[in-house]
Amino acid sequence: MGPGLFWNFPSKASCTASQSLLQTMLLSRMAGMKEQQFTEEKPLLPEPRGPDADMENCETMMPIGDWKEHDIETPYGMLHVVIRGAPKGNKPAILTYHDVGLNHKLCFNSFFHNEDMQEITRHFVVCHVDAPGQQIGAAQMPQGYQYPTMDQLAAMLPCVVQHFGFKSIVGIGVGAGAYILAKFALIFPDLVEGLVLLNIDPNGKGWIDWATGKLSGLTSALPDTVLPHLFSQEELMSNTELVQSYRQQINNTINQFNLQLFWNMYNSRRDLEMNRTGSMINAKTLKCPVMLVVGDNAPAEEGVVECNSKLDPTNTTFLKMADSGGLPQLTQPGKLSEAFKYFLQGMGYIAYVKDRRLSGGPVPSASMTRLARSRTASLNSGSSIEGSRVSRGFTHSDSNEAPVSHTMEVSC
Template sequence: MARMLEHQFTEEKPLLAEQRGGQETDMENCEPFISVGEWKEHNIETPFGWLHAATQGEARANKPAILTYHDVGLNHKLCFNALFNYNGMQEITKNFMVCHIDAPGQQIGASQMSQGYQYPTMDQLAGMLPSVVQHFGIKRILGIGVGAGAYILARFSLLFPDMVEGLVLINIDPSGKGWIDWATGKLTGLTSTLPDTILPHLFSQEELTNNTELVRSYRQQINSTINKSNLQLFWNMYNSRRSLDMNRSGSVLNSKTLRCPVMLVVGDNAPAEEGVVECNAKLDPSNTTFLKMADSGGLPQITQPGKLTEAFKYFLQGMGYVTHIRDRRLSGGPVPSASMTRLARSRTASLTSAGSVDGSGP
């Protein structure tokens, strides 16, 4: 049994709301967090070191646990507070166990890694998750990952497909980094501070140019809440990742791909758009939903939590779960897509026919 240290904590409020083009984002609709149950923090021992997690609720035999993984430059609070504090999302998550994962050394208040510490590879970060699943008695997970976290969850699903029931992958880039990318990153790091090196990974050029309130807030949060040495180790490892070994069935001999339902999400003005489109081309179109969010930059879960919550609700319904009132699996199978009248949703293999949220209110 994996060892664990745990204590209760009070969830923080979302970051300040951002205004884009004079129009309020969904963050204006975020209500103060109303705890459905007590949150607990855990430090879990895995074959590749200790991993920090925050959980709410208990594992259920008839439902997957929602497991999240954040992007580089963030932690579970900076990455997911706005989404999980959104009132509509709480109506969903009260029926599921929620487990937020922090990459090693990225959680708020983390001690600096010792000198000579070898940060886990991206494959090893994925290999740490079975210890978490086993520790909490989770049968299957429904993963929500952003950027590096999306890559880790996709890798986990390729390695342990029976543990994954579904994935929501935001801003995923399935490609590895070549030596030119590595050299460019090294040169950029020599002339820029670490937060300024990472911000273009998180935000669109438009957001950075306009120096929005959201960008300023996150620059400050990265500077003040994440250990810089630990962050550099995670950033270096992400930038040395190898390509996800997956291809659409039939396109390559002995190809493998994600077997579970997948929802790919990217903003229409996001630095990750090209990578998400590439990932879409590698997945089975019969169980993949491509969601391109209109009027959204690099972090749609922050700027448009309401739209993403609605999409997530329909994703769950498509998998056969009732997300409104009843807390049980549908006996009659998945909800027909025809019932999804308030969100343009399509299963697609190309961006040109992808569904898109139009930015109108729910």
């Protein structure tokens, strides 16, 4: 095993004690910083440029605007953040966190570059977070560096919130980023108003999966090990242009040593300790509105369904996107933008957003106005979802009446 490869599985009791200590320390740190103002911004860091065409493609995708880069100190090291705009009244900031094998540019550029999404973000400050060492041009971590655990990565985020003076956030996370944001919301629920979680897997890896992944990592190049986590089997087998492009960009624009550390830590994660209220004593779950998103036949489909069974059905929306592959924000950015618009409107924000389709623009074959909010009979919340045409029933043990089921149907 090469340097920097850690396969550390701490005990559950140790994790619980560490989490309590961590929360106390961070709350104390934030209380001491409460009166400070963070109005001075660091200068824009230069983007590394070179002859590599893939990096140039990634750079040119970034929308032109007042994006500024920051390196923020946290108890677990520096965190690279890119921000556009300033806090607007009591509105939350939109904060994103990318998946393993990606960074904020590779993960979110297509989504935030979409015309509908730009119309939405005009009303909010947007903050992209890169996991340590994953940003383009990041220096290689030193030999023997212990990468932050998933709990520690979540615990770095209050420093970002405090640094920019955010009152709260609406998080958008993909894969590992979705796990980190969910963990953050569980520890600091008052800082999170809503979550959009794509491809979240709330379960830790079992020993068989862990050993299989470790063996695969020893016999395959790192990008080829990560790709099955990001894309559906159909996409990988057809070797689409998107998959080829991302294989090259993962290899050429992300430091492979740093990526290996992040990949190892994600695969060492433990279960998100949350369960639907009433399912067990002192059950803990996400309190904010949540939209769960997954593409049809995506590798994370089972994990997202499992996560859905652990959340309050009255404030959870499940969106399964047809023909979107493993990364819906890349392949269906317009439809995801529309779903996000309705999600924000449901929270009481952006009562009106200009829709280019009202002025004669192209109308997708399936509109997000097909949002079904019907009272359903109580069904097994662990049942599968067939395609994007089956409404899902939920149980809620705290009420005698079946709760409102939120189902979004999207097809091409």
